[in-house]
Amino acid sequence: MSTYRAFRIHEQGGGVESLPLEPPAAGEVLIRVHxxxxxxKDALAVTGKGRIVRRFPLTGGVDLSGVVEASAAPEFAPGDAVLVTGCGLSEVRDGGYAEYARVPAEAVIRLSQNFSLRDVMVLGTAGFAAALAIHQLEHNGLAPGQGPVAVTGASGGVGCIAIDMLARRGHEVVAFTRKPEAAPLLRELGASEVHAFETSSRPLEVERWAGAVDNVGGEVLSTLxxxxxxxxxxxxxxxxxxxxLTVSLMPFxxxxxxLLGVNSAATRRDKRVLLWQRIATDLAxxxxxxxxxxxxGLDDLPATCAKILSGAHIGRTLVKVGA
Ligand SMILES: NC(=O)c1ccc[n+]([C@@H]2O[C@H](COP(=O)([O-])OP(=O)(O)OC[C@H]3O[C@@H](n4cnc5c(N)ncnc54)[C@H](OP(=O)(O)O)[C@@H]3O)[C@@H](O)[C@H]2O)c1
Incomplete structure (x- = not known):
């Protein structure tokens, strides 16, 4: 194949285009994206509603999984099953909404045998961020039995996966969602209670949460x-x-x-490898x-991303790219 299809984002608009296929440069891996x-973040980039893409035009897609087609890096060989999340994809370098992607080897993670190429994209950046959040909470001392853990924006990708991972680790999980219709799924994933979130403005509330994973920010984060x-x-x-964030210093x-920060896109390689190992084992x-x-598919991206930004979806939306 001398050309391939890619969803390109321009300063004004975007769509599927045909691009010439080039071999990997030194230190890069050419991946056939599945x-x-x-x-x-993808929805913001594709719709142009957020400043995600930092050089135009660029192929969208923060995440990808696929098989190495050619490698100019000693760590990878043709046929290796791999994934990439974050690491500048769809920000400063071409991302996963394309039949092929050239990616620096430093950003590429070898697939665990416990997952298929599809499974790891159900996880993607959302799953990685959920794992990183739980890792940070545990590093701060969170352990099962200390009390309920709150998850907000629970019906979204990060929310659903965080509930599943926390329940698996033995935590009591309380899910907060604006969508009553999502409650049966959230209970199935492991939430023991599902509520609509009520914000407050007092400096301190009754102590309730042993920990929390917050996807919403603003008044919700302050109240937590x-x-x-x-x-x-x-x-x-x-x-x-x-x-x-408006909060007094009283809780601190x-x-x-x-308050623990989570930045999945810029996580160091050693920590990324460690977290993907945890995602395949004790956090699976x-x-x-x-x-x-x-x-x-690639052609459906504009309409699907607009729907995702409206907050109407539940769970994760996959993009079937190739193979
Ligand atoms: N820090 C990182 O590294 C990192 C990584 C991944 C994602 N994120 C961020 O984490 C958030 C969740 O990501 P995601 O992939 O799970 O997104 P998502 O699938 O679109 O889910 C977001 C959820 O937030 C809730 N929500 C949406 N709009 C809202 C509003 N105006 N007010 C209150 N709640 C609202 C909704 O849940 P309910 O309807 O159930 O309330 C929605 O399903 C996003 O802000 C994303 O940018 C950060």
Whole structure:
């Protein structure tokens, strides 16, 4: 094949185009892409509603899984099954919405035998961020039996996977969603309670959470911090509901609460390898087939991404790219 299909994002608009196939440069791997997925960040990039892409034009898609076609790096050989999440894809370098991708070997992770190429894209950046959030919470001292762990924006990709992983680790999980219709699925994934979130504005609330994974930000994150138990942590993953944080210092100074940052895209390679090992073993979700709720093709991306930004979807949307 001398050309391949790719979803290109321009400063104004985007769509599927045909590009010339080039061999990998030194240190790069050429991957035949099988699957990608749609993260919130992808939806912002494809619709142009957020400043994600930093050089134009660029192929979209923060994540990809596929098989090495050619390698100019000693760590990988043709036929290796691999995945990439973050690492500048769809920001400063071409991403996974294409039949082929050239990626620096440093960004490429070898697939665990426990997962198929499709499974790892049900996870994708959403699953990696959920794992990183839980890893940070555990590093802060969270252990099963300390009390409930809250997950907000629960019906989204990060939310569903975080519930599945936390329940598997033996935590009591309380899910918060704006969608009553998502409650049966969230219980199936492992939530013991499902509620709509109520924000508050008092400096401190009754201590309730041993920990929390927050995908919403704004007033929701502020309220979680005010109700977190002494020495507990809140992992700030997302800002689907707002990028501002208004909170007094009381939770930090009187209860020793910790606000834990999560940046999945720029995680160091050694930690990325470690976390993907954990995702394949002690954090492995048990309900990936229930979390994957839709599959689309490259041509469907604009309409699907607009729907995702409206917050109407549940779970993860996969993109079937090739093979
Ligand atoms: N820090 C990182 O490394 C990292 C990595 C991945 C994702 N993220 C961020 O984490 C968040 C979740 O990502 P995702 O892939 O799970 O996205 P997603 O699948 O689109 O889910 C986002 C969820 O947030 C809730 N939500 C959406 N709009 C909202 C609003 N206006 N107010 C309150 N809640 C709203 C909805 O859940 P309910 O309807 O159930 O409430 C929605 O399903 C996003 O902000 C994303 O950018 C960060």
């Amino acid at each position: 699957w990608s997925g749609i993260n919130y 911090l005010r109700a977190t138990k002494g020495w507990g942590g809140v992992a700030a993953v997302g800002l689907a509901g707002g990028a501002e 100074l009187l209860r020793g609460v910790n 979700p048990r309900h990936l087939d229930r979390i994957a709720t839709a599959t689309v």
